[in-house]
Amino acid sequence: MPKRGYHHGNLRQALVEAALKLVEEKGPAGFTLSEAAREAGVTPAAVYRHFEGREDLIAEAARQGYEIFADLMDYAFQSGQPSALASFEATGRAYLAFARKYPGHYVAMFESGISVNRTPELAVVAARASAVLEKAAAALSEHIPPEKRPPAAMFSAHIWAMSHGVVELFARGAPGRTAPFPPEELLESGIGIYLRGMGLIPPDS
Amino acid sequence: MPKRGYHHGNLRQALVEAALKLVEEKGPAGFTLSEAAREAGVTPAAVYRHFEGREDLIAEAARQGYEIFADLMDYAFQSGQPSALASFEATGRAYLAFARKYPGHYVAMFESGISVNRTPELAVVAARASAVLEKAAAALSEHIPPEKRPPAAMFSAHIWAMSHGVVELFARGAPGRTAPFPPEELLESGIGIYLRGMGLIPPDS
């Protein structure tokens, strides 16, 4: 990207992207404000025109991540309609796809240690992401007789946990950990067994 | 602990414990060699009598963690005998218990970014930990008809992922994340549903 002149033009977003790149390459600890500035072709001091400081910059990167994440999950959910089961499975797969496609965002969101309540905007968009998952779980719950139906929040927490665990342990550069199976396969089969346990998939398939 | 004289007496272990404390309190990034030395009442340079450097110190902390972890899981597995199901469930619970009881070790092992292959000793003990889980899975697999029996490694990876996900998302100080349910309950119900999906628990219980 050609840098012309004194004014950058779109420094704010360029800094976010530099941060994402660094955080992806070097992990959450390897990221520094100075290096992000350097990456964007700008003095460290210039960062302060757009962000309050280092933390604020990662928080914005995470916020954009949650935004994409929620959109992606929501889209996956829609695209499985009208079958609740297909919607749900698509949503689970979207989780892993997100981690793969946006590793920088993923790190900023889940591994950088920034609190989801750091800013109101972050909290809002993170809540939206949870809500999408929970919506999918609720839709699927309809197919379970009410007396054996678990709370949708628990249901979605299980799937989220399994997805997150697969990503952290086996998909991301989990340094040196041996992945016994491709993460996609692991997640798919895991969710399948879980749903069968729920009585949502016939026992023999 | 009273520090007497010029010689510390047990500096190596004191440093590991200082590192664990710091890593628990401030996260993996907040840990510095200098502060660990200070904590142990010693000059930073003294650390180099016992470790090659910062990384090496965390690696040792992680190694001790895997040791405890493997012992704990193995003990849990034994204590559930002769019932394979009880053994397996105890092993799952032990995972969460470990994360709760040894948060510093947990961080060093899973969040500090050190590779499990960093040193041969680390690799050995980490492999032992996986083996315990897999042993539990294999024992339980016996109760599944061979033609629908999944590989034990996959089985144990599912449980590991679910446990890890629950810990990361809902049990540890996951900053600001709202835990919809107590992690113990979440994990227990999740594993229960999964095992039912496996046909290892009667569908109605």
Added chain:
DNA sequence: TGTACATCAGTGAACGCGCGTTCACTGATGTAC
């Protein structure tokens, strides 16, 4: 029991480094007339 001496754990000063942040500034841009 006492002395000489080797060992080696820990000292303290020093290093170079890159960090985050501040400040007064400068130069490009865009608007008013």
Added chain:
DNA sequence: TGTACATCAGTGAACGCGCGTTCACTGATGTAC
């Protein structure tokens, strides 16, 4: 179309800081005689 001027994005130098690591050293410990 041209000029004056306000705005404000980015500069560059400076700061204090704590870091990890090195080095020649010192003083405690334990062993040989």
